[in-house]
Amino acid sequence: MSAPVRTSVASDEAIAELLRGWAPAQRWFAHKGVAAHVVRLERTPLDEGGVAQLVALTVRSGEGEDAARTVYSVPITVRPAPDEALAAALIGELPDVDGSPAWIYDGPHDPTWTRALLTLVASEEGAGSTTFGVHGHSAEGGLPVPAGARTKVLSGEQSNTSIVVTAEDGETPLIAKVFRVLSAGDNPDVVVQTALADAGCGRVPRPAGWVDGQWTGPDGELAVGHLAHVTEFLAGSQDAWRVATAAVEQHRDFSGEARELGRATAEVHAVLAAELPTEPATPQRLSALADGLLERVAWACTAVPQLHEVAAAARERVDAVRHVGDAPALQRVHGDYHLGQVLHSQTRGWVLLDFEGEPLRPLAERSVPDLALRDVAGMLRSFDYAASTVADPGDWGPVCRQAFLDGYTAVAGTDPRVGGQAVLLAALELDKALYEVVYEARNRPDWLRIPLDAVHRLLAADPS
Template sequence: MTGPVATDPASDAALAELLLQWAPRQRWFAHKGAEVRLQRLERTPLDEAGVAQLVALTVRTGPEGAAESTVYAVPLTVRHAPDESLAAALVGHLPDVDGARAWVYDGPHDPTFTRALLTLVAAEEGAGSPAFGVHGTSADGGLPVPAGAVTKVLGGEQSNTSIVVGAPQGSQEVPLIAKVFRVLNAGDNPDVVVQTALAGAGCERVPRPAGWVDGQWTAPDGSTAHGHLAHLTEFLAGSQDAWRVATAAVEAGRGFAAEAGELGAATAEVHAVLARELPTEPATPERLAALADGLAARVAWACAAVPQLEAVAAAATARVEAVRGVTGAPDLQRVHGDYHLGQVLHSASRGWVLLDFEGEPLRPLAERSVPDLALRDVAGMLRSFDYAASAGARSGGEEAAAAWAAQCREAFLASYAEGTGVDPRVPGSAAQTLLAALELDKALYEVVYEARNRPDWVRIPLGAVHRLTS
């Protein structure tokens, strides 16, 4: 599809210097404040003119002897003349191979880059070399890629970059959203694998897929790594995320129990399909013992970090140690992995739709792809209800917020139990023991986070810790 990138070692060196100054200031850069050193830069064109380019930027952070290497995907466009419409997306300048000046732009903000990415998927074409290259794939039975698309970068994301791909006015094509993964990890990204499996099974609780881009690059150890670089799915125009819907209800003094019940049913549906479509594993005593070890380590870590927790240390330890004696635990399966109200949209035509099955971005990809307890997703949503109640409260105080969250909790769990047959509300059941430990684990993490970053918020998870250990 393309020829070699029009560059030379001097140009690559100039680009690397430019990116080392620019990248650490971007929201998706995971090592803000750390010393950053270049390990490797690779780039390949995505179009015949070489304007749209993709860079694999490998950097080392931390002190020598204990440094970590991370590979970032950096989409760029490189032009031989400035484009005033892209002034806000300017990365900087560098000399090209002829010594003339070149203008470098942040690729997702340039429609030329997005068109090149879409072309790879629609035509199922490749670009680059065996060392660093990419290839597009259309999902079986997936949505078509719009021609002449209008694009817009979504704001607010932390770890990835998403581009809305709107169909031309008057077109009947479905708008898409292209998520560009910023940290490159070898292996299949769960966001692609899990959503594709759900959609392929006819589940309408996830956006319909259009395709993805995968590729190969040089891993930090010099080997060739392969994995996903971007994912294209349906964009649900006019939908609202559940966090906004929930906090708006709190602010207006409205309950959210009916919506929480519907969300519990949607979560149950997704978990049931995943258990049917993707591999599961038994929750053996060995796996539960390993889980208990990790939970106990979290208790010790949190109590050491926040002295206020010392009063509940013994009760918290007992709560998580109870996991070792659980019998009849549900099988381990693929889960969402980072489930909260911000990961769900409400569509007028489809109800609740779940997004972003990538798991916790800071965890290694291999860990995010391992079957887990579905109740971990349940625990995440229960904690999110608690936060929404407190964040949205304008009057009525903590008592009213606690009552609002309790109503949501009960409605969610009732619907979830009806849909899965797993009822964490049954006293002494395996599900109750596991959910209590998992929710406590998440609340302890939240206490430490809030104590370090938002002390005024620490009361929210601290209250949950006291409730779960009483």
């Protein structure tokens, strides 16, 4: 454990008040538009000076004691004087912290905080207490963690915060992902990527380490889980969404890239099936899956009146899942797979990222074996969205979809377009499109036609 440092217990209420007003405006705050009440604040220092700190902020969303509670990870730095370089990251000023003023900054934007985190990982030490503490771990055989480095927060993320770490001595740059919503249990991003890397799979970034710890959970009981993950940063790479949409805009054939992406996806699925537990797709599991898909149909049709006319056909399509007799085994999957979750590296080809699964689903659900075809369905929908970024994409989308499936089939050895797999894939793609219809209706009405057209097209097609 690190040497004990002086922190101010008296300032906890003031910091909680600062964060109560600041946190709901951040992209990672999950319950926007709902009254947020700070239920609990815990703090632990990450360095000996007490500048870098980590806050576990328990927030009740809505009114009443039965309202949902969420524990957020809020990195902060506490400084005795303002820092002009961090002006954009200022959370607020406290007039009296242990008799002196203090300036509170958003930790990921302060290099001092990131260096303290990396020091824990490199030294495999801990900080804090048995009720709220953190512990660093270096990945066995993984990348070295630099002691001194330049840091930069990536923009555009919603559910987490990622910090690029560039070493000054030519070492491999890293990226530290801070999980913003704290959930008890092992985070799939750490478990799945580590398993793939340990198996020698080059389709994921190489790990450097992670931070886990313990905190008071939403129910008031002690929770244990992951707080951050540090991996290789592929400098100079481009995310597949940008590569694909550029091809659409240029009316350029993308089938070769799509085929290779299909191969890469199947390679990752094969390694996951070999390295992590699998389960047979029993009739009971398929029936449970069908029940869940039927619930999604009902939810979507209730939320978006335009879906009422296709409700019966959608129910028939997803209910067919329970009658599939040759379903593949259930296994660990990506869980939230689309073009934005893949990078293209000049030296490595396609590299898959972010194995957390859907961020709003409970962590326990995201760790349960699933059909690998769910990832396939997600990528097929992503090609449809990419094609829709221009007014007249021609046959760009359908060509890419078929090329992706050709590449996937070549490695997987079975064709998702044939037999029972075709029934499963059709149901899973429809499920994804229904979710998109509700999302767009609520958030981007101008985009609603994209998934709505897809629902009609999918229901008109014969899965076999």
